[in-house]
Amino acid sequence: MSTQTELAGKQEPGLKKKQGLSDRFVYKDDDAIDKAFDWRQFRRLFSYMRPYAKQLLPLIILMMILGTITKLTVPYLTSLAIDKAIVKEGSLKLLYLITASVILLYLIQWAASAYRIKFTNIIGQKVIYDLRSDLFRHIQKLSFNFYDKRPAGSVLVRVTNDVNSLQDLFTNGVVNLMIDCVQLVGIVIILLMVNWKLGLAVMITVPIMFFISTKLRQTIRIAWQVVRTKNSRINSHLNESIQGIRVTQAYTQEQENMNYFDVMNKDSKKSWDKASAMNQMFGPLIEITGGIGSFILFWLGAYLIQSGEITIGLLVAFSNYVGNFWDPINRLGQMYNQLLVAMASSERIFEFIDEQPSVTDKPGAKPIPTINGNIQFDHVVFEYEKGRAALKGINLQVQAGQSVALVGHTGSGKSTIINLVSRFYDITQGRITIDGVDIRDVTLQSLRSQIGIVLQDTFIFSGTIRDNIRFGRLDATDEEVEAAAKAVDAHDFITQMPGGYETEVEERGSALSMGQRQLLSFARALLANPRILILDEATASIDTETELKIQEALKVLLQGRSSFIVAHRLSTIRHADHIVVLDHGEIKEEGNHDQLMKHQGIYSGLIEAQFRFL
């Protein structure tokens, strides 16, 4: 059974009962724990090491050889001390000399290991830095349709967990693998050279040890991964519960949430107990196998000493070599597991890096000059998914400086139109031009830098009010920031706050009212001074006074620039120069408020419905 199915099969019965809950907190594709070894991918992963390996690898290899030679010489010197210095010659001088040499060898071994770790850490950290930067740079360029299909958490996991899981491989894994291989080969040669019978006898236990080490570790690793998955569900639930605490309390769902949490919590504990029990089995099993090896060694060794084939010193040296032999075998098993995890992580990372942004600059694209603001949709058809048109042949003409209100039922295509102006998606058919230039022929940077977007969910970052307004143009002076705030009538409420412009606002501006947040985002947009403004108006109802304030601010904001407003408030719609009524991806009515009211069509129906609702 693959690890993935194993995990999927371990869904908790309590959770299953609650429809959809078991799926609620996990990103399916992030469940993959390991992948078969893929040589091509392995090479690609290690190409990240190439720029640094040239300078540092020779040094690392030198330290590795030095460390291995010194390590393998010590047992030989021990046998010399027993056989020659003690048994044969009884020479204290020789014993001192050998002891001094062993100490010196240990010192060299320690220094070689310290430098080797230092150099490998340098390579490891540089590789991880490059990989993380590549990934981050790339995901920033990916188009909207990529994010449409992916939950933000899944992207986050790539940049954090998956990159971190490679860290160990690059810093220790690879070099340890080389050292272990060199050491193993060295020990096998020495054992067979010293006494092939004893050597072969000891090696009988090797396959058993290797099997235990690899298989058991794999089972333990999966068990811990199950623990991690369960814990990440707990964390996601915790996160959702905190974020949605107001809704939970408003609907008195605290107990229900507690029940969910309890099932998850119990389940996490159960999986932890299981993983921990397996972990505890590992040490004794390895020790028992090692013990069997030692038994064979001493049993056969005693026989060979009696028959005069080997000396006591040689048997002691042999036992030392065998002691050094289990460590690399054990680590190779560990390394194998680490490699499989790294394969899964690197596959997910490369899947992202290979994803091409669907909206890019065309070869030879030129920057668009300062935008005047004449925007034209010419028979625009757009499909998010093939065969399902969200816009069906839109023809629309916006004059420079005009404000256009987009109205229509939910799902009629309003947000789609505003996404297309900034070229967040490429249209399926037709053409969108700005000042007569097809927006696909100009650079994205030059286009988007002249378009300002104010979204419904105004994003307030943690920081001061001043920082939040300045986000519109980072090089704006304090005076410019305040002028923008004054222009949209936000200055008064800001100065009434305890720290004025320096008041720290919590993340997402939770201490600010909806209207205040909106005014701040207007000030931010005004400071950016875009040539085209796109505004997704907030739907929440606010008091009449704030509404008036927002309308006044909006007038300032819209002055001298073309704008598209997804309008929900009657006051905004009424003031727009042009109103476009959308229905199922088509423009059904166009004109100003009075013309459309007279027409007695969809628009007048929508407005009347709004009044009825009020």
Ligand SMILES: Nc1ncnc2c1ncn2[C@@H]1O[C@H](COP(=O)(O)OP(=O)(O)OP(=O)(O)O)[C@@H](O)[C@H]1O
């Ligand atoms: N990312 C997407 N992937 C697939 N289909 C989408 C996507 N975004 C919107 N759609 C579909 O396109 C159509 C138009 O959606 P759009 O968001 O433009 O509507 P809207 O008029 O802005 O609605 P609302 O007023 O509810 O925001 C809808 O049928 C919607 O389901």
